[in-house]
Amino acid sequence: GQNIDQPTEMTATEGAIVQINCTYQTSGFNGLFWYQQHAGEAPTFLSYNVLDGLEEKGRFSSFLSRSKGYSYLLLKELQMKDSASYLCAVYTDKLIFGTGTRLQVFP
Amino acid sequence: EAGVTQFPSHSVIEKGQTVTLRCDPISGHDNLYWYRRVMGKEIKFLLHFVKESKQDESGMPNNRFLAERTGGTYSTLKVQPAELEDSGVYFCASSPRGGAFPTWGYTFGSGTRLTVV
Numbered sequence: 715g716q717n718i719d720q721p722t723e724m725t726a727t728e729g730a731i732v733q734i735n736c737t738y739q740t741s742g743f744n745g746l747f748w749y750q751q752h753a754g755e756a757p758t759f760l761s762y763n764v765l766d767g768l769e770e771k772g773r774f775s776s777f778l779s780r781s782k783g784y785s786y787l788l789l790k791e792l793q794m795k796d797s798a799s800y801l802c803a804v805y806t807d808k809l810i811f812g813t814g815t816r817l818q819v820f821p
Numbered sequence: 822e823a824g825v826t827q828f829p830s831h832s833v834i835e836k837g838q839t840v841t842l843r844c845d846p847i848s849g850h851d852n853l854y855w856y857r858r859v860m861g862k863e864i865k866f867l868l869h870f871v872k873e874s875k876q877d878e879s880g881m882p883n884n885r886f887l888a889e890r891t892g893g894t895y896s897t898l899k900v901q902p903a904e905l906e907d908s909g910v911y912f913c914a915s916s917p918r919g920g921a922f923p924t925w926g927y928t929f930g931s932g933t934r935l936t937v938v
Binding site: 718813 | 866912932
């Protein structure tokens, strides 16, 4: 079966750092994606990991450990506009999504 | 370049009626995907077209759902007759032709919010 787990909700303060974890058990693995989705909008690409380690892109970083079936998305210097849902998705022969983590950033 | 466009953005229909959702992928993208998010659940795969051919329709819930992509351009997803449990947000996504998987993943549309009452 396919199983991708993320926390349902998280809260953080503007300017802080937040880490969103994702664990997965899938039949096949060809990469892991993180998407951001604001309410009523399309999911938009944030990051892609296919090898173990950390990928950094400005305020956003994503980490992957294939042996542990684990990834996290790290958001630094949080801004109010970062309030959104963050979707972890594993690519097997198609994208398989977790339920998403709703992040609320407070002033 | 224009993104993935979906019509309508919202649809409210009565149980038993028919609804047709449309997706216009990014021009030149051979791969087109349909996904659905039911409230409180994850975004789930429905099916995958490569040009006009159905590559994988393993996620289609039942035979009340019919997807087409005539000519390999836009796609339609028809639900007939609609049931209450069909309510949710239907997303379409596209990606370029085969070969190396694009490291930016799929490009998604904003979705069609379907409410069956």
